[in-house]
Amino acid sequence: MSTAVKEAKADLQQLVADADTGGREAGGFVGGLIFCIAVGWSLFQLWYASPLPFSLGWGILNDTEARSLHLGIALFLCLPRLSGAEEFFAQQGAME
Numbered sequence: 001m002s003t004a005v006k007e008a009k010a011d012l013q014q015l016v017a018d019a020d021t022g023g024r025e026a027g028g029f030v031g032g033l034i035f036c037i038a039v040g041w042s043l044f045q046l047w048y049a050s051p052l053p054f055s056l057g058w059g060i061l062n063d064t065e066a067r068s069l070h071l072g073i074a075l076f077l078c079l080p081r082l083s084g085a086e087e088f089f090a091q092q093g094a095m096e
Contacts, residue, residue, distance in 0.1 A: 034077065041073045 048066050053059040061069070 037073065037077050041070075041077065044069065044073070 047053065047059060048061060053061075
């Protein structure tokens, strides 16, 4: 295979990867933040759906509180994925 064909294949693979991920790849601080928020969100959903809060008498949320918290976590989880968010946080000195 010639070098031009190999380069074309590599460029095509990069194009497909960019289309699949939206051209963004989270890593470092932002990637860790997204991971921690996603794990916390999953644990919150498990807690809310389980009978454990009623057994312990702690952490009982009504529907409005749970929906508000759910929406807030979803919006906060989307924040680092915005295209300009990394530049904004970098300017503020919050990222490496």
